Amino acid sequence: MMMEQTRDIGERQTRCIPGDFKTRKAEDGNEYIEGYFAVFGEDYEIWPGATESIDRHAFDNALDDDIRCLTDHDTRLVLGRNVANTLELSVDEHGLYGRVLVNPNDQDAKNTKARVDRRDVTQASFGFDILDEETEYRDDGSIHWTIKEVKLYEVSVCTFPAYKETNLQARHADKDAFDQRRLDAWKEEQRRRLKNA
DSSP states (O other): OEEEEOOOOSSOEEEEEOOOOEEEEOTTSOEEEEEEEEESSOOEEEETTEEEEEOTTTTTTTTTSOOEEEETTEEEEEEEEGGGTSEEEEEOSSEEEEEEEOOTTOHHHHHHHHHHHTTSOOEEEEEEEEEEEEEEEOTTSOEEEEEEEEEEEEEEEESSOOOOHHHHHHHHHHHHHHHHHHHHHHHHHHHHHHHHO
16 A cells, blocks of 8 residues: 655654775875765665665755765764755765765864774765655565655765664554554444444
8 A cells, every 4th residue: 555645743854874985095195985865765764664766856946955964973073065065965876875075174074084094984874854755565565765855964974874762653653643544444444344243
């Protein structure tokens, strides 16, 4: 069973993925951290029986906003910003790709670059609001969400990929509400059958 819904939970969401970040030194001497912050069409397990994926059009209307690149979602550790031309974001068939210019005068940025160089930090994440998603309740009892459109606030180079507890609670609330509606519909059907018997 597929359902389209718009989410308004009042809490900014984050999603983390295994990344493959690398650093690169350009011919002009500038250094960059680059890689995918989101990947399309892959199912990420939230808990057993619950998965989520990102539609390839989820970022179509999101990249013109003021977006930052952070370390571990920490707003004090800004690596770059698209409106300052120190963060470039683009979408291709694979996902949301980003390239951030390393600030040589910022020790935190240089530290993050060094951690990526050593492969100590390889994860990616993004912070967003869900504007549109599709929910599929499968016959086997599992549930799958496809994120169709987002408002993007930030992308992050991350140490540990994990769902925030608030994100898990929101997803559990979605499933609980559907399970209750399904139970109520079943009860109503049984009442109707008894009445007509």
